[in-house]
Amino acid sequence: MSDKVTVVAVDGPAASGKSTVSKLLAKKLGFNYVDSGAMYRAVTWQALEMGVDVTDPIAVIGMMHTIKISFEIRDGVARMLINGVDPGDAIREPRVAEKVSVIAAIPEVRQILVQHQRSLTKFGSLVMEGRDIGSVVFPDTPHKFYLDANPEVRVQRRQRDFAAMNIQTSAENVAQNLQARDKLDAGRATAPLQIAVGATVIENSRLSVEETVEVILGQIRRQPPRPDPLPWRGEGNPQP
Ligand code: CDP
Numbered sequence: 001m002s003d004k005v006t007v008v009a010v011d012g013p014a015a016s017g018k019s020t021v022s023k024l025l026a027k028k029l030g031f032n033y034v035d036s037g038a039m040y041r042a043v044t045w046q047a048l049e050m051g052v053d054v055t056d057p058i059a060v061i062g063m064m065h066t067i068k069i070s071f072e073i074r075d076g077v078a079r080m081l082i083n084g085v086d087p088g089d090a091i092r093e094p095r096v097a098e099k100v101s102v103i104a105a106i107p108e109v110r111q112i113l114v115q116h117q118r119s120l121t122k123f124g125s126l127v128m129e130g131r132d133i134g135s136v137v138f139p140d141t142p143h144k145f146y147l148d149a150n151p152e153v154r155v156q157r158r159q160r161d162f163a164a165m166n167i168q169t170s171a172e173n174v175a176q177n178l179q180a181r182d183k184l185d186a187g188r189a190t191a192p193l194q195i196a197v198g199a200t201v202i203e204n205s206r207l208s209v210e211e212t213v214e215v216i217l218g219q220i221r222r223q224p225p226r227p228d229p230l231p232w233r234g235e236g237n238p239q240p
Contacts, residue, residue: 004125005121005124005125005126006031006125006126006141006143007121007125007126007127007128007138007141007143008022008025008026008029008031008126008127008128008141008143008145008216008220009128009129009130009133009134009137009138009141009143009144009145009196009199010022010025010127010128010129010130010133010145010146010147010216011129011130011131011132011133011134011135011144011145011146011147011193011195011196011199012129012131012146012147012148012193013148013154013178013182013185013186013193014154014158014177014178014181014182014185015149015154015155015157015158015161015178016147016148016149016154016204017147017149017157017204017209017212018037018129018130018147019035019129020209021147021204021209021212021213021216022035022127022128022129023077024209024210024213025127025213025216025217026076026126026127027076028213028217029125029127029217029220030125031076031124031125031126031127032073032076032077032078032120032123032124032125032126032127033076033077033078033126033127034078034117034120034126034127034128034129035078035128035129035130036113036117036128036129036130036131036133036137037100037129037130037131038080038091039080039113039116039117040100040103040104040109040113041091041092041096041097041100042080042082042087042091043060043064043082043103043109043113044091044096044099044100044103045087045090045091045093045096046063046067046082046087047060047063047099047103048095048096048099050063054099054102054103055102057106057108060103060106060109061106061108061109064108064109064112067082067083068082068083068084069081069082069112069116070084071116071119071120071123073123078120078123078126080116089165092161092162092165092167093167094162094167094169094173094177097177097181098177100181101180101181101184101185101188102184104131104184104185104188105184105188105189105190107189107190110132110190110191114132114136114137114191117130117133117137118137118138131185131191131192131193132191132192132193132194133196134146134196134197134198134199135191135194135196135197136191139196139197142198142223143219143220143223144196144198144199144200145199145200145201145202145216145219146195146196146199146200146201146202147202147204147212148201148202148203148204149203149204149205150205151175151178151179153205154178155171155174155175155178156171158174158178159171159174162174200216200219202215202216
C-alpha cells in the first residue's frame with residue numbers, strides 16, 4: 001500500500017447518518033467512498049436469492065466459497081459485484097435488513113469481507129463506513145469517527161430512505177429492525193459494534209449533514225495523516 005493512501009473510518013449504529021455523511025465527506029476530500037454494510041447486505045441478498053438458509057453458518061460459508069466477489073469504482077463509489085452482478089437497491093429491501101446481522105455475525109464471512117475491504121486501498125484514499133472499520137479493518141488509521149443519533153431521529157431518517165425508494169413500512173417495523181440489528185451487532189463475539197480506540201464521537205441528532213461533515217473535516221485538518229502508516233493487519237484495536 002502506498003504511503004500516500006489515507007483512510008477515514010466512519011462507524012456507528014444503524015441509520016446514524018453514516019452513509020450520507022461519508023458520501024459527502026468523500027466527495028469533499030476527493031476520496032473514494034466505501035459502504036462496508038453494503039457488502040454484508042449484498043452477501044445476504046445473494047443467500048436469499050440462492051435459497052441458502054441464513055441461520056446455517058455452514059451453508060452460508062459454503063456459498064461464500066462458490067461466489068466470485070469483485071469491485072469496481074464508479075463516480076468515486078466502490079461497488080461490490082457478486083458473480084459480475086451489482087445487486088443495486090435490492091440490498092436495501094426490508095427482507096435483507098431483517099437477516100443481514102445474522103450473516104454479519106459469522107466470523108468466516110467477516111474474514112473474507114474484511115480482506116476485500118482492506119484491498120480497496122489499491123484504488124487510492126478512501127472514506128469507509130461500517131461497524132468495525134476503526135477497530136478491526138483499519139485500526140492504524142488516525143482518522144476514526146463514530147456517529148450516533150437518538151433512536152427517534154434514526155427511525156425518521158430510515159423511513160425517509162424507504163419512502164425515497166417507494167418502500168412502504170411502518171415506523172414501528174423500522175424501529176424494531178434498527179433495535180434488533182444494533183443488539184446483534186453490538187453483542188456479537190467477532191468485531192462487535194463499538195467505539196474504536198481514538199475515535200471521535202459525534203452525536204449528530206441536531207446537526208445537518210453539512211455540519212457533521214465540517215466537524216469531521218476540522219478534525220482531519222488538525223490531525224495530518226501519519227507519514228509512515230503501518231500495514232493493516234491486526235484484529236481488534238491496536239495495543240497502547
Ligand atoms: O445502513 P445501516 O446503518 O442500516 O446498515 P449498514 O451499514 O447497511 O449495515 C448493515 C448490517 O451489516 C449491519 O447491521 C451489520 O450487521 C453489518 N455490518 C457489519 O457487521 N460490519 C460492517 N463493517 C458494516 C455492516
